[in-house]
Amino acid sequence: MIVLLAVGAVPLAAQDSAATLLRMEARLDSLTRAAAVRRSAAARTRINDTVVVGGLRVATSAPYRLLVQAAADKAWRSLLTRFGPTVVEPAVIPVVPFGATGIPVRTPSAVAELAQMFERISAVAIWQQRDPPLTAWLRGNVPGDPVTSRDLGSVAEQLAGRPARPNIACLQGDAPKCAAALGIGIGVDTLGEWYPPSTWPKLAFLIGGGLSRADLVSRQSCMNRGDLAACRSVLTPVRLLPPVGIEGRRYLVQLALEAGGDSAFHRLTQDTSLPIESRLAAAAGVPVRTLLVQWVAAVQRAMPRGPTDPLWESLVSMVWSIAILTLALRGSRWW
Structure with missing residues (x-):
């Protein structure tokens, strides 16, 4: 009896293995289909479209087009009012990427916020091209949002x-x-x-990176020994x-x-x-x-x-x- 049971167990094990293989194949098919759906969704939201309003260009994706179009129209009108056509139209504004993933809810607040972002990016480019000395005086900044x-x-x-x-x-x-x-x-x-000179060593302590080896030596001499000549060497107006x-x-x-x-x-x-x-x-x-x-x-x-x-x-x-x-x-x- 024991021998017969052992012999009969072989086909049962084979049947279990076959069922397991079938389940694994079904699981793999399911994962493959899910991956295909994800790739399709990613393709739909990939940046593959461009909205152009005047000199403002926004690289976006199809689900964002209506939102971006409304925001770009609003931003361009604001730029024309702020700077005037003779300044804005010849300006070289870099392409603004927006909308690589997700689908936004199109609301008036979303349009306004996005328009402000487009206008801010464009204004920075206009100021930098139009007035490098002023942006240098502002240490790389430009006049933008109102100071609070x-x-x-x-x-x-x-x-x-x-x-x-x-x-x-x-x-x-x-x-x-x-x-x-x-x-x-x-x-x-x-x-x-x-x-006053008494503060120069502390000022030297405050300056950070971007120093050459000679600058580092001068900085140490200024901080540790109060060497005023070394302080002057390292404490340039930019630093x-x-x-x-x-x-x-x-x-x-x-x-x-x-x-x-x-x-x-x-x-x-x-x-x-x-x-x-x-x-x-x-x-x-x-x-x-x-x-x-x-x-x-x-x-x-x-x-x-x-x-x-x-x-x-x-x-x-x-x-x-x-x-x-x-x-x-x-x-x-x-x-």
């Missing part, structure tokens, strides 16, 4: 926290000192006009921490463009060989000192302080803070 009250609050904190020569007087309303803090009208000795961050400069340009109206951009970029202050005054149609007075007034209004502290008390507190900071400079870090 929060941004100006940060500018006030920088004026209070960075021990640069012009900062405290600027914070108290001295327009010429604000010009110096913003890098306007600075002579050949940028380092000396911005910072030097400015008394006020780029948002402060962007806000001054914003004020000039707002004051000058529709033709402000053309006046600003008409002669890029002129000094920045002359061009800002031409764009605004008012002396640059007027812009600086408006600038510092806005910074003072945005200054972080307690809900009941008057402005003059905040200023006095900040002056004392700077005095203490200067005395303790060797052990401090700046923003």
